[in-house]
Amino acid sequence: MVLTLTVNGDHRASVADPVTPLVDVLREEFHLTGAKPVCREGFCGACMVLVNDKPTPSCLMPVALAQGSDIRTVEGLGSGGTLTAIQAALEACDAVQCGMCFPGMVVTLTHLLATSPEATRDEIRAALSGNICRCTGYERIVDATLSALAVK
Ligand code: FES
Numbered sequence: 001m002v003l004t005l006t007v008n009g010d011h012r013a014s015v016a017d018p019v020t021p022l023v024d025v026l027r028e029e030f031h032l033t034g035a036k037p038v039c040r041e042g043f044c045g046a047c048m049v050l051v052n053d054k055p056t057p058s059c060l061m062p063v064a065l066a067q068g069s070d071i072r073t074v075e076g077l078g079s080g081g082t083l084t085a086i087q088a089a090l091e092a093c094d095a096v097q098c099g100m101c102f103p104g105m106v107v108t109l110t111h112l113l114a115t116s117p118e119a120t121r122d123e124i125r126a127a128l129s130g131n132i133c134r135c136t137g138y139e140r141i142v143d144a145t146l147s148a149l150a151v152k
């Protein structure tokens with residue numbers, strides 16, 4: 001059985017078992033390794049992708065359920081090697097440490113910038129409740145998000 005997916009605007013075919021987690025298909029078949037399978041239980045956010053513009057843990061989604069949806073991974077957020085506003089702000093604020101959590105953070109914060117242009121510090125922290133970072137105190141991430149919102 002061949003599954004058809006739309007990933008970063010491209011139509012892709014997968015021969016994976018339909019119950020395979022989407023994150024594994026993205027990484028192993030399509031070589032999109034930004035999303036990270038860390039907890040595989042839906043609580044760390046390292047595997048976050050946008051499914052129909054909504055941040056979604058790709059470790060919990062069987063690939064068959066992703067058919068017919070618009071899937072966007074961190075690789076598909078910028079264009080032509082240009083950083084997005086949130087990527088540039090995270091870099092400028094020196095927010096990234098080991099980097100394991102950041103593809104998921106960027107996906108969640110991209111959604112926040114698009115949907116909550118007036119977000120407060122507390123609202124940013126709430127939006128990140130599903131993204132766990134073991135390295136930072138989150139303050140630089142929140143600062144970077146506020147600065148990205150300020151220049152929108
Ligand atoms: S690996 Fe998916 S939420 Fe942690």
Ligand code: FES
Pocket residue numbers: 096097098099100101102132133134135136
């Ligand atoms: S920067 Fe290391 S887990 Fe977030």
